[in-house]
Amino acid sequence: MNARALLALRGEVVEVPAAHGSASVLRGSRSALAVPRSGTPERRAFDRLRAGPADAATLDAVADAGDPLGRARWLLWSRRAIAQGLIEFRHLAADGSILAAFVPVHADAPDLAREPPAPWARVRLSRFAHLARRGDALVLESPIASMRVELSAAAGATVLSFAHSPVARGDDDPRLVADLCAAGLLVEVDQDGTAREDRDPAIAPWEPHDLQLHARSRGGRGDHARGGTFRFAERHPAPAALRHAAGRTGIALPRPDLERLLVDDVPLARAMEERVSRRELAPLDLARLGEFLFRTVRVRRELAAGEGAHGYPRLDRPHAAAGGISELITYLAISACDGVGGGLxxxxxxxxxxELVAPAGPLVSHLLEEARRASGAVAVPPVLVILAADFARLSWKYESIAYALLLKDVGVVYQTMQLAATAMGLGSCPLGGGDSEAFSRAAGTDPLAETSVGELMLGS
Incomplete structure (x- = not known):
């Protein structure tokens, strides 16, 4: 494919207020950089790049033409633009079509136009790399790579040839392969077939999906949208505060004397010091279960949606929740509780x-048995608290971080429940995993819309 590399701008020039009038800024999806001053050699190089893709030698020659320092200033400015993801590197085929576009996503991204990477003898696809469609583009990226690459079908075939086993670099497109190595998407392989990245003690412990979640939900790496972007606000109305309507028929739970609890309850410091996970649990009664739920997950008040497209209804509960969204739904798999029959x-x-969702039977028994096995307990728990998530509630507002926020919310509820259980003299044990598919079958929910994300055993 004998590709040649060109640089191209990814951002757009906009006017922004400055201390003295206004200033021109090149703005991209995740950063902005002041445009070089008019009349300078580096500005002429910038204007040439703005007119269309160009090779590095052309841009350097334009900057070098009028001022001995012009090229140095241009090199400094372009290095900053690369670090901030405002310049991409394109590999072009002989007919001028784009084979691959390298997009910097981290400040340590190499300058592929001026720093040709050293060749490696044997390489393979990084185990952290993943290939997916984004719009009309085929995108190759990795949570530890400094660049992502938008690929043509031909370049995608080249990448896939390195996926199965170590491959000696061929001569069909050595520059494309070298740039994939420099970006961290192809990795060097030792003679014994071990990738160098797996010998790194900082990298080896990571599972690809864990590192992907970490990178996508934190700042500093990547140019994806992140945070409260309200990406669905213009397409869908805000989801209801509760996925399941309240006030329907069911078993009324006793309410504790909150005024008495505020005066006589166990101090927080004692509850925290005495908190411990207990796996062997005895049955409890409906009054104690009602108090536990009242203290931990009841809705204290409903907050109406604000004005505008970004307004959404919120719920105030005893525990914190991302954006006040309270996407977690509480289910109880009960095997032994005085005053209420077994079931989900x-x-x-x-x-x-x-509200009874499913009577006692094999599906509910499976959930309880999974909890027993996960905890190492002798008997199934009297009550298994299951936290399910209304995924649309979080993703309507949050982008890239929605699932990470969901897991943090689960942790907040775990701690709230354990402290309340300790104060009440109950035993509890949060679990590290559960069978989400079994829960969805028992509860009759769509697992992509609502399914379990956390479990806690409860008893006397």
Missing amino acids: YRYDPIGHRL
């Missing part, structure tokens, strides 16, 4: 009642 129940946090 959903908690109504407004009406403070239990």
